[in-house]
Amino acid sequence: MKSVLDKRIETMLQGANELQLWVLDAIRQGFGHLQSQPNATWDSIAARMTDSKLAVISRRIRVLRDRRHEAQWPELFFNELADFYLFAQAxxxxxxxxxPLQEELLLQGGRTIRRNDLLDQQPAQHDRWLALGQTSGMEEDLRWRRTWFLAERLQKFALVLDFAFRDTPYTQEWLLGSVIDADFHFFPGVYPLRAVVGEFALSGESFLPFDGFLNARSMANAYTKALSENPFLQIFPVVLSGFSIILQQEQFYALDAERHYLTLSKQEEKNWKLLACSAGHPIDLFAEWDGSRLNPLAMIDDQQIIKL
Incomplete structure (x- = not known):
């Protein structure tokens, strides 16, 4: 890797120092004070992060600004500011x-790697890949889409992240449940998940059966292990097998056979659909885990992928 003393690193380091001061000021003044700040104040620190080559941090600050009036804002503030402080300290x-951890920090901050460079520099991991889950959203004028793939032989996940401006179509469409015979090139770092797709072709053969976590305990152990490798891990993909969906006091949960539960994210329409489809019976599902809540993306019924 290029020397960490180059100009870009120095600029990012200055931004990390300023980010740490901002977090400490927010803690001293209180989250309520931070929540009440006008958009211009939030935009100012976000702009300074952009100037410091910390584009990802800048984007996360803007997202936090837009979500500061949600009901769960205290937990959101605590988690994000803790991540910011960890990043700045590291x-x-x-x-x-x-x-590898240096590479991870640079990516977490906002370093970009061109697709062609990634294809040239990172070795291809060839396998049959199943499009297992997909979610999308919009931030200002930029649409984003996360598509998760699972490798049949390697038994590993890959995240393909696509962006498009306003109504511009994505470069490639991925059909949920489809299987591709493909080369995946992963971004450098520790516990790599994000990747780009190189050469690929649709596969007409069925995907071999795969198993998920049977209980919350085994999932938590796997997540802990992944987090020990990459403390900046924000999303952990999981397949859960034999979990029931329940509703208790206006909160949805995924319940395993041992009566341990995982809290579902606050997405009422999706959660009601999941509860209706499960009809009180154990189901298999694919979801994203953020450390505190589960974001289900698809049900798995006899290897059929049903988008939520």
């Missing part, structure tokens, strides 16, 4: 970190 020590 970046100040970047020279002493192992190279």
């Amino acid at each position: 970046f100040r020590r970047i020279e002493s970190l192992p190279e």
Whole structure:
């Protein structure tokens, strides 16, 4: 990797120092004070992060600004500011970190790698890949889409992240439940998940059966292991097998056979659909875990992928 003393790293380091001061000020003044700040105040720190080559941090601050009036804002503030502080502290020590973790920090901050460079520099991981889940959204004028793939032989996940401006179509459409014979090239870092698709062709053969976590305990253990490798991990993909969906006091949960539960994210329409489809019976599903809540993306019925 290029020396961490180059101009870009120095600029990012200055931004990390300013980010840490902003977090500490927010803690001293209280989350309520931060919540009440006008958009212009939020936009100012976000712009300074952009100027410091920390585009990802800037985007997350703008998202936090737009979500600060949600009911769960205290938990949201706590989690995001804790992540920001961890990032700032780690970046100040970047020279002493192992190279894969340096790469991870640069990506978390906003370093971009061109697709062609990634295809040339990162080895291809060839397998048959199942499009297992997909979610999308919009931030200002930019649409984004996350598509999750599962490798048949390698038994690993890959995240393909696509962006499009306003109504511009995405470069490639991925059909949920489809199987492709493909080369995936993963971004550098620790516990790599994000990847780009190289050469690929649709596969007409069925995908071999795969197993998921049978209980919340085994999922938590796997998540803990992944987090120990990459402390900046924000999304952990999971397949859950034999979980029931329940509603208790206006909150939805995924319940395993041992009566341990995982809290579902606040997406009423999706959760009601999931509850109706399960009809009180254990089901298999694919979801994103953020450390506190589960975001279900698809039901799995006899290897058929049903989008939620």
